[in-house]
Amino acid sequence: CSAMATKPVVLHLQSLPLEPRAAEDLHSKFENLFIWEQADPAAFLAEKGASIRGVVTGVRPWVNQELLDKLPNVEIVSSNTVGLDKVDVSLCKERGVSVTNTPDVLTDCTADTALALLLACMRQIPAAHQYVCDGRWPKEGDYPVTNKVSGKRVGVVGLGRIGAAIGKRLEGFGCPISYYSRSKKPQYPEYNYYNSVVELARNSDILVVACALEKATTKIINREVLDALGPTGFVVNIARGPVIDEAELVKALVEKRVAGAGLDVFVNEPEVPKELLSMANVVVQPHVGSATYETRNAMANLVVENLVAHFSGKPLLTPV
Ligand code: DGY
Numbered sequence: 640c641s642a643m644a645t646k647p648v649v650l651h652l653q654s655l656p657l658e659p660r661a662a663e664d665l666h667s668k669f670e671n672l673f674i675w676e677q678a679d680p681a682a683f684l685a686e687k688g689a690s691i692r693g694v695v696t697g698v699r700p701w702v703n704q705e706l707l708d709k710l711p712n713v714e715i716v717s718s719n720t721v722g723l724d725k726v727d728v729s730l731c732k733e734r735g736v737s738v739t740n741t742p743d744v745l746t747d748c749t750a751d752t753a754l755a756l757l758l759a760c761m762r763q764i765p766a767a768h769q770y771v772c773d774g775r776w777p778k779e780g781d782y783p784v785t786n787k788v789s790g791k792r793v794g795v796v797g798l799g800r801i802g803a804a805i806g807k808r809l810e811g812f813g814c815p816i817s818y819y820s821r822s823k824k825p826q827y828p829e830y831n832y833y834n835s836v837v838e839l840a841r842n843s844d845i846l847v848v849a850c851a852l853e854k855a856t857t858k859i860i861n862r863e864v865l866d867a868l869g870p871t872g873f874v875v876n877i878a879r880g881p882v883i884d885e886a887e888l889v890k891a892l893v894e895k896r897v898a899g900a901g902l903d904v905f906v907n908e909p910e911v912p913k914e915l916l917s918m919a920n921v922v923v924q925p926h927v928g929s930a931t932y933e934t935r936n937a938m939a940n941l942v943v944e945n946l947v948a949h950f951s952g953k954p955l956l957t958p959v
Contacts, residue, residue: 646670647950648690650710653697655719655939656932665943668950669693674700684709693717693946698926699908702726707734715949717942721745721801724852724879728959738959739945742800744937745929750804752928753847753877756901759922761786761845761873766919783919786873786898789813794843796820796836796859797850797878798827805847806830817842821855836860840867845875852879862887865897873899877928880906889914892921903928 649669657665665671672691677683688709696702697719707713707730715737718726723740731738759765762785770782789812795802798820806816806827817831819839833839836859840846846868850856860874860883868874874897876883885906891897892914899920905911908926915921929935945955 647692647946648672648687649693649695649946650674650687650691651695652700652702653695653719655695655942656935657939657943658936661936661940661943664947668947693949695719695942695946696726698722698725700725702731704730707731707736715739715946715955717945717949719938719942722851722879723959724881737949737955739941739955739957740959741938741941742957744941745934746800746804748931748934749801749877749928750808752903752924753801753805753849753875753901754808756877756903756922756924757845757847757873757875758788760875760899760901760920761788763919765922786871788845791844792817792842793845793847794818794833794839795830796839796846796848796882797856798830799849799851801877802847802849803827805849814845820850836864837867840864840872843868844871845873848874848876848878848882850878850882852882856882858882858884860884860888862891865891868897870896870898872897873901875901877903880904880908885912892918 646669649671651671651673672687674680689711691710692712692714694702694713694716696716702716702725704727713736716726716731718740721740721742726738728738763783791814793809793814793816795806795816795818798818802818809816817833817839818827819833819836833842848860850859862884865887874888888900889912892900901922903924904926911923915923929938941957945957948955
């Protein structure tokens, strides 16, 4: 009983898929509180907030001033994401709260997702699947031909770990790769660099968005960029919804000013603009870029290992 009382209290804002070892660590080393089990989360936080020393978060809940004010003794926020747009990292730092995320382990699957979306929207794979499910088979002229992917000029917006992994994969398709990145210019001499997204779009057939969501990247894909890409261009987004001006993208798709899109992320998830749901050239997913057993397990393990490291005074594995 007294051992129980000394376990650090961890607040979970989003659930983790736990492998046995991570589950054993989590349950034996921490007292876990789950926000989704609380009928009245505000009252629950008012009562328990001061006891909470760790937070597990994910892609949807906000770790902002409103929450942090209720957790005066929190020491660490362990995010089950690589993107930290839902964590006020600078406020955490100001308050001496450590932040960790899950880089690297999700790079491959997220890059794979970009390729899958790219092929799916350009080759209209969901529509072809539905066509067969409807009991149909192509006769002369009644099946839409689609767009070739191999050899197309690809522009990657944001050449971090995931953007670079997407570039590598598309090299295998014989696609010349160009990119825009605010920080990674010198590392990729084999790719063309553009210092404006509009110029990148003007020189691309496919725009793949892989940058982090920050103030500077919000709506980085705007009407001007979409018009520079033009009516034969495709957009793929595996980053975050708000990096695209979503209303402008919808308009451009409806007005056929761009050819199609493959989208894993949206501005107001789980809301998806309804216009996107009935276009054969648009493929949507529910923010599942990293959602494979292997990757989600590796991410969850990291989340738990970071907590364990912090509370046993060891260096964090993936500090931000
Ligand atoms: C991330 O890690 O940022 C992903 O979007 C969540 O799967």
